[in-house]
Amino acid sequence: MTELHWPAPTATDPVDAVVTVPGSKSATNRALVLAALAAQPGYVRRPLRSRDSLLMADGLRALGVGVEDTLNSSSGVSGGGDAWRVLPGPLGGPARIDVGNAGTVMRFLPPVAALADGDIAFDGDPRSHERPLGGVIDALRALGARIEDGGRGALPLTVHGTGGLVGGTVTVDASSSSQFVSALLLSGPRFQHGVEVRHVGQPVPSLPHIRMTVEMLRAAGAQVDAPEDGGEPDVWRVTPGALLGRDVVVEPDLSNAAPFLAAALITGGTVTVRDWPERTSQPGDQLRDLFTRMGGSCELTEEGLRFTGTGRVHGIDADLHAVGELTPVVAAVAALADSPSTLSGIAHLRMHETDRLAALARELNALGGDVTETEDGLRIRPRPLHGGVFHTYEDHRLATAAAVLGLVVPGVEVENVATTAKTLPDFPDLWAGLLGAKG
Numbered sequence: 012m013t014e015l016h017w018p019a020p021t022a023t024d025p026v027d028a029v030v031t032v033p034g035s036k037s038a039t040n041r042a043l044v045l046a047a048l049a050a051q052p053g054y055v056r057r058p059l060r061s062r063d064s065l066l067m068a069d070g071l072r073a074l075g076v077g078v079e080d081t082l083n084s085s086s087g088v089s090g091g092g093d094a095w096r097v098l099p100g101p102l103g104g105p106a107r108i109d110v111g112n113a114g115t116v117m118r119f120l121p122p123v124a125a126l127a128d129g130d131i132a133f134d135g136d137p138r139s140h141e142r143p144l145g146g147v148i149d150a151l152r153a154l155g156a157r158i159e160d161g162g163r164g165a166l167p168l169t170v171h172g173t174g175g176l177v178g179g180t181v182t183v184d185a186s187s188s189s190q191f192v193s194a195l196l197l198s199g200p201r202f203q204h205g206v207e208v209r210h211v212g213q214p215v216p217s218l219p220h221i222r223m224t225v226e227m228l229r230a231a232g233a234q235v236d237a238p239e240d241g242g243e244p245d246v247w248r249v250t251p252g253a254l255l256g257r258d259v260v261v262e263p264d265l266s267n268a269a270p271f272l273a274a275a276l277i278t279g280g281t282v283t284v285r286d287w288p289e290r291t292s293q294p295g296d297q298l299r300d301l302f303t304r305m306g307g308s309c310e311l312t313e314e315g316l317r318f319t320g321t322g323r324v325h326g327i328d329a330d331l332h333a334v335g336e337l338t339p340v341v342a343a344v345a346a347l348a349d350s351p352s353t354l355s356g357i358a359h360l361r362m363h364e365t366d367r368l369a370a371l372a373r374e375l376n377a378l379g380g381d382v383t384e385t386e387d388g389l390r391i392r393p394r395p396l397h398g399g400v401f402h403t404y405e406d407h408r409l410a411t412a413a414a415v416l417g418l419v420v421p422g423v424e425v426e427n428v429a430t431t432a433k434t435l436p437d438f439p440d441l442w443a444g445l446l447g448a449k450g
C-alpha cells in the first residue's frame with residue numbers, strides 16, 4: 012500500500028546540522044538488567060525509549076521489578092531529567108514476556124527468569140523464532156535451569172524458575188551472536204557460584220558489545236575476568252556478589268549516528284552528533300575511522316563529533332565482524348562510492364532482524380546497483396542508482412540505510428519506515444530536522 016511508503020527526502024544542498032541522537036539501545040538494555048538485579052534502587056538516565064527498550068522494561072516488570080518513569084528526579088547528575096527509576100524486587104512468575112524481535116531481550120532475560128520463582132513464558136515476533144538462541148538455552152540448562160522449548164532450541168520457550176541458579180562453568184558456541192556471552196555474564200553475579208563462560212567455535216562477533224557488558228558489570232561492582240585484560244582467550248568469569256543500585260547516564264546510540272554522519276559524507280556537508288563520548292565501548296565509535304577512510308574527516312569538539320564530507324566517497328575493504336550492526340549504512344554509502352567495496356566477516360548478519368546480506372543485495376540491486384553476496388559479506392560495485400521502493404523486512408537499519416540513499420537518489424520510497432521504532436523512535440522527524448536545520 013502506497014501510504015506505507017515513505018518518500019525519502021532528497022538533499023538539495025550539502026547538509027549542515029547538529030543532531031541529538033537518542034540513547035544507546037545496547038547500553039539502555041544492559042543498564043535495565045543490571046539495575047533490576049541490583050541490591051538497591053537505581054536510575055537509568057537519558058534511556059532510549061524505543062520498541063526494544065520498552066520490551067525490556069516490560070519484561071522486567073513482568074518479573075516483579077519496578078521500572079518507573081520519572082521526569083523530575085533531582086540528583087544533580089548530568090543527564091538528569093528523563094529517566095527510569097528501577098526498583099528491584101523479588102523475581103517471580105508466572106509471567107509472559109514478549110521479546111518482539113529484540114536480540115537483547117530474547118537473550119538477556121531467560122537468565123534473569125532462571126533466577127525467578129515460577130514459570131516464565133517467552134515469545135515474540137515470528138522472526139524471533141528463527142534467531143539463534145540454543146546457546147543460551149543449553150548453557151542455562153548446564154548451569155542448573157529447567158527450560159521447555161519443545162526441542163527447538165529457540166523461541167517460544169518457558170523457563171521454570173526455582174528462585175536461583177547454581178551457576179559455574181559452561182561452554183558455549185557464541186559464533187552466531189555475542190549476545191549469548193553477554194546474557195550469561197549479566198546475570199552471573201546472581202548465580203550461586205557465579206559463571207565462567209568458555210566460548211568454543213568460530214570467532215565471536217561484536218566483541219565491543221561484550222566489552223560493554225564487562226565494563227557495565229564492573230561499574231555495578233561485579234568482579235569480572237576477561238580475555239582482553241590478560242585473561243585466557245575466549246573465557247569470561249564473573250564472581251558471585253551483590254550488584255550496586257546506581258545512577259547511570261546512557262550515551263547516545265553511536266550506531267544510530269551512522270545515517271546522520273553518512274549524510275554529511277555523501278552530500279559534502281557537516282553534521283555534528285552531540286555528546287559523542289571521548290571513550291566508549293560502543294561499536295559505533297568505529298564510524299570515525301570507517302567514514303574517514305571513505306572520504307570524510309572528523310574532529311571531537313566540545314559539542315560532539317563534527318563530521319565533514321567532500322561529497323566524494325571512496326570504496327572500502329572492511330572486515331566488519333566486530334561492528335556488524337554498522338553494515339547496512341556502510342553498504343548504502345559504498346553503493347554511492349567512486350570505487351568498489353568488499354565488506355567481510357559478517358556472515359552472522361544472515362540471522363539478524365532479517366537476512367541482512369540478502370536484503371541489502373536485493374534492495375540495492377533493485378535500485379540499479381551491482382551487489383553480490385559472498386560467503387561472509389558483500390561485494391559492492393557502484394552504479395548510477397535510480398528511484399524505487401526499498402523494502403525493509405522489518406529491519407530498522409535497512410530503513411535508515413534507504414534514507415541515506417534517498418538523500419542523493421531521487422525517488423527512493425522506504426517501505427515501512429515505522430520499523431525504525433525498534434531503536435530510533437521519530438526517525439522521520441529527526442531526518443527532516445537534519446535537512447531543515449541549515450547552519
Ligand SMILES: O=C(O)C1=C[C@@H](OP(=O)(O)O)[C@@H](O)[C@H](O)C1
Nearest residue numbers: 037188189190216217220335336
Ligand atoms: O549486545 C548487544 O547489545 C548487541 C550485540 C550485537 O549482536 P550480535 O553479536 O548478535 O551481532 C549487535 O549486532 C546488536 O545490535 C546489539
Ligand SMILES: C=C(OP(=O)(O)O)C(=O)O
Nearest residue numbers: 112113114115336363364
Ligand atoms: C542486530 C541488531 O539487533 P538485536 O539487538 O535485535 O540483535 C541490531 O540492532 O542491529
